[in-house]
Amino acid sequence: MSARELIANDPTWLSLVKAVLVFALLLVITILLIWFERRVLGRMQQRPGPNRVGPFGLLQTVADALKLAFKEDIRPKLADNWVYFLAPAISAGAAFLAFSVIPLGGQVNLFGYQTSLQLADMPVSLLVVLACSSVGVYGIVLGGWSSGSPYPLLGALRSAAQVISYEIAMGLSFVAVILFAGSLSTGDIVDAQGQGGVWYAFLLPVSFVIYVISMVGETNRAPFDLAEAESELIGGYHTEYSSIKFAMFFLGEYVNMVTVSAVATTLFLGGWHAPFWLGGVGGGVLNTGWWPLLWFLLKVVFMLFIFVWLRGALPRMRYDQFMKLGWKVLVPVNLVWIVAVVAVRTMRNTGVGTAQLLTIIGIVVVVVLAIVLLLPNRPAASDVEEVPVTGGDHPLPPLDLEVPKVPKRKPVAAAPAPELSAEEEGVPDGRA
Amino acid sequence: MTVSVYEEIAFWILGPLSLAGALGMLFSRSAVHSALWLVLTMLSLGVLYMVQDAPFLGIVQIIVYTGAIMMLFLFVLMLAGRESSDSVVEVLRGQRIWASLLGIGLAGLVVAGVARSLGDVTPAGLDNPAANGSGGPGNVANIGQSLFTRYLFPFELTSALLITAAIGAMVLAYTRKQAKGGKNRQREMVNMRFRENTRPGALPGPGVFATADSVATPALLPDGSIAKESLSRIIETTPVTQIEEDEALADRHPDAHALTGAARDGDDGASIVASPASEERSE
Numbered sequence: 095m096s097a098r099e100l101i102a103n104d105p106t107w108l109s110l111v112k113a114v115l116v117f118a119l120l121l122v123i124t125i126l127l128i129w130f131e132r133r134v135l136g137r138m139q140q141r142p143g144p145n146r147v148g149p150f151g152l153l154q155t156v157a158d159a160l161k162l163a164f165k166e167d168i169r170p171k172l173a174d175n176w177v178y179f180l181a182p183a184i185s186a187g188a189a190f191l192a193f194s195v196i197p198l199g200g201q202v203n204l205f206g207y208q209t210s211l212q213l214a215d216m217p218v219s220l221l222v223v224l225a226c227s228s229v230g231v232y233g234i235v236l237g238g239w240s241s242g243s244p245y246p247l248l249g250a251l252r253s254a255a256q257v258i259s260y261e262i263a264m265g266l267s268f269v270a271v272i273l274f275a276g277s278l279s280t281g282d283i284v285d286a287q288g289q290g291g292v293w294y295a296f297l298l299p300v301s302f303v304i305y306v307i308s309m310v311g312e313t314n315r316a317p318f319d320l321a322e323a324e325s326e327l328i329g330g331y332h333t334e335y336s337s338i339k340f341a342m343f344f345l346g347e348y349v350n351m352v353t354v355s356a357v358a359t360t361l362f363l364g365g366w367h368a369p370f371w372l373g374g375v376g377g378g379v380l381n382t383g384w385w386p387l388l389w390f391l392l393k394v395v396f397m398l399f400i401f402v403w404l405r406g407a408l409p410r411m412r413y414d415q416f417m418k419l420g421w422k423v424l425v426p427v428n429l430v431w432i433v434a435v436v437a438v439r440t441m442r443n444t445g446v447g448t449a450q451l452l453t454i455i456g457i458v459v460v461v462v463l464a465i466v467l468l469l470p471n472r473p474a475a476s477d478v479e480e481v482p483v484t485g486g487d488h489p490l491p492p493l494d495l496e497v498p499k500v501p502k503r504k505p506v507a508a509a510p511a512p513e514l515s516a517e518e519e520g521v522p523d524g525r526a
Numbered sequence: 527m528t529v530s531v532y533e534e535i536a537f538w539i540l541g542p543l544s545l546a547g548a549l550g551m552l553f554s555r556s557a558v559h560s561a562l563w564l565v566l567t568m569l570s571l572g573v574l575y576m577v578q579d580a581p582f583l584g585i586v587q588i589i590v591y592t593g594a595i596m597m598l599f600l601f602v603l604m605l606a607g608r609e610s611s612d613s614v615v616e617v618l619r620g621q622r623i624w625a626s627l628l629g630i631g632l633a634g635l636v637v638a639g640v641a642r643s644l645g646d647v648t649p650a651g652l653d654n655p656a657a658n659g660s661g662g663p664g665n666v667a668n669i670g671q672s673l674f675t676r677y678l679f680p681f682e683l684t685s686a687l688l689i690t691a692a693i694g695a696m697v698l699a700y701t702r703k704q705a706k707g708g709k710n711r712q713r714e715m716v717n718m719r720f721r722e723n724t725r726p727g728a729l730p731g732p733g734v735f736a737t738a739d740s741v742a743t744p745a746l747l748p749d750g751s752i753a754k755e756s757l758s759r760i761i762e763t764t765p766v767t768q769i770e771e772d773e774a775l776a777d778r779h780p781d782a783h784a785l786t787g788a789a790r791d792g793d794d795g796a797s798i799v800a801s802p803a804s805e806e807r808s809e
Contacts, residue, residue: 174556174558176559177558177562216576216581217581217582217665218581218582218585218666221582221585221586221589224593225588225589225593228588228592228593228597229588229592229593231597235600235604236562236600238604239600239604247604251601251604254597254600255601258593258597261593278666
């Protein structure tokens with residue numbers, strides 16, 4: 095029985111129980127994820143990271159969350175009350191909602207019912223993920239607008255443009271997967287990967303890479319965290335938020351990370367199936383019962399590690415570079431890739447053999463290479479007024495700079511007494 | 527035609543919600559609030575479609591209408607500013623009459639359509655394979671099949687129309703400034719700055735090398751003189767004019783370390799800036 099049929103038989107109370115379980119799971123993952131991120135980042139930056147609260151600092155996030163909840167809730171005078179209140183709720187709610195269609199495992203016995211470890215599955219589950227992310231943008235945009243302050247507004251505008259642009263690349267990277275699985279249902283896609291025996295990450299590497307890039311852009315994470323950009327926009331859309339409302343935004347962001355990682359797992363990494371040769375152990379016993387949950391979580395953690403790794407390794411991109419990457423690289427590459435995939439699929443379906451297929455692909459590659467080689471090079475820019483640059487493409491300052499003369503100083507008259515005493519005590523940089 | 531209990535529950539929750547959204551859109555004063563009420567209506571309608579065995583339509587409604595179109599609306603409204611409100615002056619002559627006439631006409635059409643669908647039409651049932659094409663049950667495969675076989679030409683025409691509109695918008699928005707040689711890019715700005723040879727580095731930030739890091743304190747150049755660019759005329763608390771007056775009086779660069787703002791106000795001379803460090807330097 096497919097996952098969808100199993101879920102359709104769930105009684106209402108079982109669905110509710112599953113919803114609560116998914117909610118709790120996401121909260122626990124979020125708490126651990128923040129700790130994981132800080133520890134891994136610490137390791138990458140040669141420092142220990144949080145290590146005081148609980149064993150290995152595991153409870154640090156709990157302590158932080160408690161503290162955050164008891165902070166003063168500040169509402170700016172210019173804020174639009176209702177929208178200001180609504181925005182964090184939308185942000186967190188949409189993030190949670192998207193997770194409902196993710197298959198966490200196969201068929202299990204839950205409270206005496208044979209069911210699938212998935213809250214809901216529809217014929218259009220994959221589109222639900224996209225819909226939730228597009229509704230989640232409202233949280234950011236409204237939060238930025240309702241704060242009534244310029245930095246949040248700028249952050250919100252950036253974020254809206256960013257998420258909408260990267261949603262296109264993300265949606266296109268789904269297309270090849272849908273073509274291969276023949277379904278929009280997440281349960282069916284995981285089943286198709288289990289039956290085919292090949293993860294789509296290996297079968298469709300271009301789609302996978304594009305998805306990973308666009309999921310980072312979609313969640314506003316470094317190196318694409320232009321909407322928050324601490325050094326430019328202070329905090330971007332959540333600059334004016336504090337206390338529990340800020341916590342909601344924070345939660346939304348991290349749950350979103352988990353959700354997009356889970357989607358990557360489902361679409362490209364075989365979902366809950368045991369990785370590599372483990373699926374064959376003992377006649378596939380590792381793909382039954384509660385084992386799949388373990389594989390699923392491991393894969394999600396792997397994707398989350400990539401998030402943290404990217405944050406630790408890459409500097410923030412400039413906004414125009416970021417948009418250029420999205421529109422001029424990811425989308426066209428994706429379109430060409432989809433056409434190629436469709437061509438290969440059609441040829442296979444019409445009975446073209448592997449040898450012939452490879453020959454055709456070889457001919458196409460040769461033709462493309464020939465065209466690329468025959469294209470004339472772009473003429474080098476000959477600007478006489480061009481300033482000399484070093485190898486790093488950075489302009490050199492002119493070497494004949496005049497050093498300004500130092501004017502004569504006048505001693506400050508009558509320094510006040512308390513400051514003199516400060517000087518005697520040896521305060522390095524006294525400020526009165 | 528039977529209606530299941532769940533369908534009824536969904537309807538009685540979503541129906542009032544979408545109605546409330548529509549009314550809220552009409553009667554709210556702020557344009558952004560109007561847009562948000564409309565989003566509520568669209569979301570409710572999307573979920574209603576899903577309840578009616580049309581999950582694809584429902585989700586597409588949410589993605590396209592709320593996710594893309596309303597977001598674009600909000601984008602524009604946010605850029606237009608929060609205080610902007612509709613003007614009540616009628617620009618088009620007879621607008622009200624035409625609007626009410628057409629509105630009543632539309633309402634009549636909708637009521638007639640709904641009445642007909644409630645009366646003499648038997649529902650085919652979207653999950654019924656016989657009613658659908660050869661795409662099997664469910665509407666994703668069937669919509670795909672109809673779209674790319676029977677309605678391929680209209681579909682392509684629509685996409686051509688949309689692309690034309692997008693290109694037209696781009697052409698209209700592409701001004702001379704964005705063309706090559708129009709507005710200076712970052713690279714050209716840097717080159718220009720270096721060519722002019724006056725200030726290769728960045729402008730000093732407020733408080734750099736100064737005795738305090740407030741915006742009111744001017745930055746000091748390495749020779750100790752005041753960098754006037756670091757003082758903004760827009761911010762009232764910065765002593766731009768004050769410094770200019772001083773300069774005019776002294777006819778030379780004032781000593782930044784002697785800038786005693788408090789003393790100027792007739793204080794007892796406890797200056798804000800005369801720190802021990804600066805004294806050492808000055809001696």
